[in-house]
Amino acid sequence: xxxxxxxxxxxxxxxxxxxxxxxxxxxxxxxxxxxxxxxxxxxxxxxxxxxxxxxxxxxxxxxxxxxxxxxxxxxxxxxxxxxxxxxxxxxxxxxxxxxxxxxxxxxxxxxxxxxxxxxxxxxxxxxxxxxxxxxxxxxxxxxxxxxxxxxxxxxxxxxxxxxxxxxxxxxxxxxxxxxxxxxxxxxxxxxxxxxxxxxxxxxxxxxxxxxx
Amino acid sequence: xxxxxxxxxxxxxxxxxxxxxxxxxxxxxxxxxxxxxxxxxxxxxxxxxxxxxxxxxxxxxxxxxxxxxxxxxxxxxxxxxxxxxxxxxxxxxxxxxxxxxxxxxxxxxxxxxxxxxxxxxxxxxxxxxxxxxxxxxxxxxxxxxxxxxxxxxxxxxxxxxxxxxxxxxxxxxxxxxxxxxxxxxxxxxxxxxxxxxxxxxxxxxxxxxxxxxxxxxxxxxxxxxxxxxxxxxxxxxxxxxxxxxxxxxxxxxxxxxxxxxxxxxxxxxxxxxxxxxxxxxxxxxxxxxxxxxxxxxxxxxxxxxxxxxxxxxxxxxxxxxxxxxxxxxxxxxxxxxxxxxxxxxxxxxxxxxxxxxxxxxxxxxxxxxxxxxxxxxxxxxxxxxxxxxxxxxxxxxxxxxxxxxxxxxxxxxxxxxxxxxxxxxxxxxxxxxxxxxxxxxxxxxxxxxxxxxxxxxxxxxxxxxxxxxxxxxxxxxxxxxxxxxxxxxxxxxxxxxxxxxxxxxxxxxxxxxxxxxxxxxxxxxxxxxxxxxxxxxxxxxxxxxxxxxxxx
Numbered sequence: 001x002x003x004x005x006x007x008x009x010x011x012x013x014x015x016x017x018x019x020x021x022x023x024x025x026x027x028x029x030x031x032x033x034x035x036x037x038x039x040x041x042x043x044x045x046x047x048x049x050x051x052x053x054x055x056x057x058x059x060x061x062x063x064x065x066x067x068x069x070x071x072x073x074x075x076x077x078x079x080x081x082x083x084x085x086x087x088x089x090x091x092x093x094x095x096x097x098x099x100x101x102x103x104x105x106x107x108x109x110x111x112x113x114x115x116x117x118x119x120x121x122x123x124x125x126x127x128x129x130x131x132x133x134x135x136x137x138x139x140x141x142x143x144x145x146x147x148x149x150x151x152x153x154x155x156x157x158x159x160x161x162x163x164x165x166x167x168x169x170x171x172x173x174x175x176x177x178x179x180x181x182x183x184x185x186x187x188x189x190x191x192x193x194x195x196x197x198x199x200x201x202x203x204x205x206x207x208x209x210x211x212x
Numbered sequence: 213x214x215x216x217x218x219x220x221x222x223x224x225x226x227x228x229x230x231x232x233x234x235x236x237x238x239x240x241x242x243x244x245x246x247x248x249x250x251x252x253x254x255x256x257x258x259x260x261x262x263x264x265x266x267x268x269x270x271x272x273x274x275x276x277x278x279x280x281x282x283x284x285x286x287x288x289x290x291x292x293x294x295x296x297x298x299x300x301x302x303x304x305x306x307x308x309x310x311x312x313x314x315x316x317x318x319x320x321x322x323x324x325x326x327x328x329x330x331x332x333x334x335x336x337x338x339x340x341x342x343x344x345x346x347x348x349x350x351x352x353x354x355x356x357x358x359x360x361x362x363x364x365x366x367x368x369x370x371x372x373x374x375x376x377x378x379x380x381x382x383x384x385x386x387x388x389x390x391x392x393x394x395x396x397x398x399x400x401x402x403x404x405x406x407x408x409x410x411x412x413x414x415x416x417x418x419x420x421x422x423x424x425x426x427x428x429x430x431x432x433x434x435x436x437x438x439x440x441x442x443x444x445x446x447x448x449x450x451x452x453x454x455x456x457x458x459x460x461x462x463x464x465x466x467x468x469x470x471x472x473x474x475x476x477x478x479x480x481x482x483x484x485x486x487x488x489x490x491x492x493x494x495x496x497x498x499x500x501x502x503x504x505x506x507x508x509x510x511x512x513x514x515x516x517x518x519x520x521x522x523x524x525x526x527x528x529x530x531x532x533x534x535x536x537x538x539x540x541x542x543x544x545x546x547x548x549x550x551x552x553x554x555x556x557x558x559x560x561x562x563x564x565x566x567x568x569x570x571x572x573x574x575x576x577x578x579x580x581x582x583x584x585x586x587x588x589x590x591x592x593x594x595x596x597x598x599x600x601x602x603x604x605x606x607x608x609x610x611x612x613x614x615x616x617x618x619x620x621x622x623x624x625x626x627x628x629x630x631x632x633x634x635x636x637x638x639x640x641x642x643x644x645x646x647x648x649x650x651x652x653x654x655x656x657x658x659x660x661x662x663x664x665x666x667x668x669x670x671x672x673x674x675x676x677x678x679x680x681x682x683x684x685x686x687x688x689x690x691x692x693x694x695x696x697x698x699x700x701x702x703x704x705x706x707x708x709x710x711x712x713x714x715x716x717x718x719x720x721x722x723x724x725x726x727x728x729x730x731x732x733x734x735x736x737x738x739x740x741x742x743x744x745x746x747x748x749x750x751x752x753x754x755x756x757x758x759x760x761x762x763x764x
Contacts, residue, residue: 009336012393013385021631030654031688038592069682090685094596094678126593 015041019054026058028086035090039118046148048114053158057085057112060160066111072098075107082109082161089119092167096126105167110135113162114154120167121148130170135162141170215544217482219475223613226471226706232718233519233559237567238577238759239473239584240728242744245409247578247759248400249273254414254751256421257313261286263429265422268323271414271751272313278400280339280407281310282414283319285327286422294345296379296451299635303329303343305376305418309411311337311390329380330635334388340411341389344376347449351375351423354438358427361434369442370508373731373743375419377449381408404470404584405727412744416448417751440750447746450729453739457719458629458638461655461705464693465586468700470726473580474566475702480576481569482547489540491572494760496535498568501763503527505730513734515715519560526561571760591696594688596678603677603694604668607661610697610704614658615665617708626712629655640716640738658708660690730762 020037024030036054043050066084070091088110092099099105110116113135124131124142131142138159139151174181195203224230236243252275261267269284286305293302306327310318318337325332329343350364350372357364383405385391401407420443427435460467506527509520534552542548546569553565570577607615617624628649632639643649654660664687671680681688697704708714717734724732729742747764749757 008333008388011336011385011388012391014388029686029688031690031692032685034592034689034692091678091682094594094681095676097597122593 012041012045015044015051019051022054022058026061032086032090035093035119036086039089039115039122042118042121043114048117048154049156049158050114050118052156053112053114056158056160057115061111064111072102072105075105082111083107085110085112085116085119089116093119093123093126096123099123099167100127100129100169103169107165108163110162110165112160113138113165114157114159117142117148121146127169129172132166132168132170134164134166134168135159136164138162214485215483215547217479217547219472219479222471222610222701222704223706225475226702226704228705228707228715228718230559230563231705231722232715233563234722234725235564235567236725236728236730236762237474238570238574239470239477239581240726241403241405241584242409242412242728242748243759243762244403244578244581245406245413246748246754246757246761248403248406249410250749250754250757251275252754254417254754256417257281259421259425261422261425263426264288265426265429268319269418269421270314270319271417273410273414275400278398279313280410281312281314282411282418283308283310283314283322283326284415284418285323286418287327289345291348294348296345296377297453300379301328301331303327303379304346305415305422306343307341307411307415307418308334308338309340309407309414311339311395330387332387336388336390336394338389339395340381340383340407341387342378342381342411342415344378344415344448346376347372347374354423355426355430358423358438359430359435361431361436363436363439363442366442369445371510372449373445373508373746374447374449375423376415377451377741378412378415379451380455381411383408402585403581404466409727412448412450413748414751416446416745416748419446419448420750443750444747447730447743447748450724450742450744451735451739452720452724452742454638454640454716454720456723457640457716458653458655460719460723461657461709463586463588464696464703465588465591465700468696468703469584469586471702472700473584477570477573477576477580478550478566481573482544482550484546485543487540487545492538492540492545494572495568498571498760498763499527499530499535499565502564502568509731509733511731511733513740515717515737516732516734522558523560523564526557526564529556530561530565571763574759591699592692594677594681594692594695596676596681598677598695600668600671600675600677600680603680603691604665606694606698607665607668610694610701611658611661611665611706613706614661614708617658617662617711619659619662623712624708625659625710627710627714629653629710640714643710654689656710657690657693657704659710660687661694663687664690664694728762 016037019040020033023033023036028036040050040054064082067081068084068087070088072095117133117140120131120133121142124144125146128144130144133140133142141149252273255272256269257272258268258270261269266286266288271282273280284305284307289302289304294304306329308322308326325334326341329341334341350368353368354364354375383389395401420438424437506520506524511517530553534549538545553562619625622644626642626644627640628643629638629640630648630651630653631637638653641648667684677691681691693704716738717740720740721732724742727744729744730746731743732740733742734740747761749761
């Protein structure tokens, strides 16, 4: 039996379909709308307000005069206009390898940064690296395993814009010391069998000396 | 000596005229459902019907700690309100498959919602939802006969084939039902459409229990129960409209898995060097039974009548001119048979033979059944770093017939697919006669592929796909499909889905053949009736069932 749901909650299938159709009805192409449907659902799965942010974004987007064309080399902290979270997200997603190479991207003025977040999540998965996304005082670490950690409670929040945004590709590194690893490894070897001479010569396929 | 047989060419197999000639087979979902669930425990838990047969019945299907329950609500329906169209708002019966055993509260909640179907609300505790209408002429006749202590007229039973027909079966997140991802790790439902097949199978049992109950209430002294053999010969009807057609376009990786399973089965069977007598006899027995079944394939559709006539003539041709001379001592009998069939029979005959060739080979088919689902998410991302030359090459390799279509001609552009605002269901209409083509659904794949190819052709210099998309995001949906077909060659229909020659029921028949439907009866070019589970073992005998029930 499935648990942990309320009887009234909307399903992922409904969220994806309705978001996709609402996006198309608001002027996005079908392909872009597919990306939006997937992302809004991803936000909801993270327990963030994907539907609320997207609904508000659609109401305001035409009046915000959002930038929709980008060049990764020119993204900077002195943007004159506000970046559209969807077109910028798609642009970076399509250029995931460039994001990986640049390691760090800083720019300013991003509308509805939570809508931008799932694109970063998917880039993290594509490039196999964790990504740190900072916007203003919000810090989010996106893990390639489809999880994230946030430094504050964003549940039920609509965030209309961010002034300063940083995307940082994090190097994959161990979270433990060599000493701890050795201790654990030593313990794991207790599952091994000590080989006597006969086992050494008979238990494996090749010979002990293979100079032929 | 071994033979290495290639898979059949997707550009031929994926044409709609070919897909519209597919038949049920051992790969079909209702047959694999019975194979996989024949060791589960099926039980009628609650039967709370009044003398007219209205009320509630609950069935359970359980094994170890897992239980699924079908909750059935039978309602009074005036004849004037009975409609199989999706616009209907009332039905003779409504059904929901509940996860576990429903509590009294669950049943009350469902009673207030399930009969309303699309305008009601289910929850994560429910898995599939459906409704059905009686075949008035057969339902009443069966009750009258049984209540008089007689069995119903076999001629009428054969003619109709079912007591009820479903008009939609919903699953996977619709109307509040549990999303697929919530239950995807259950091994018993790894196979395709397992829960939908379970629902329909139990609905069939409901129809028998209801007629037996009403007949008994009508005449407690004389009524008899429906004979088991007659019950077995009854299936569940289904009226299917355009809703199914976009499904196969919108799920390209799943479509590939289904078609590939069939093509891989055919390849492996054609590669068999030695065939024994029992295997050949089973094939011939199934062929003969299919020929007999053709006599009960009733339709008024000229389109289908012509196909049935071709199929009859194909079977005669095969029996007289090939099977009569077949020699079991020969090597690679199936391959030789297939090569002859391909050269001498119509698509109807070829695809029937392909289905029948699978019958003797559980060991080939069962592993393929387990590969007939798809993780669609894993094909979603577009590789932006790839080059436009790659994209062009994919199109020229995989859509070579499509890019020859001249979409400047009105005939090739005649139709558009849209979603009805009234019922949120897919529809198709003439672009030049009706309004609404500005809200066209992204189902004109051939036209958009052609558009993409033209734009790629006009590029002055090679670009990355990311660069190309930054100026051509209106074709993003189609670029995504190109990278799917590169990996999954059977993922795309190789035809024009908006041309004047389109026969939408070909798309329905493709999907329904995989469900295991029989007796396709087109009522127009946009909807048809079919029958499911006709001949299938009854609930009480499923444990002892054999897989060839379709040909018994």
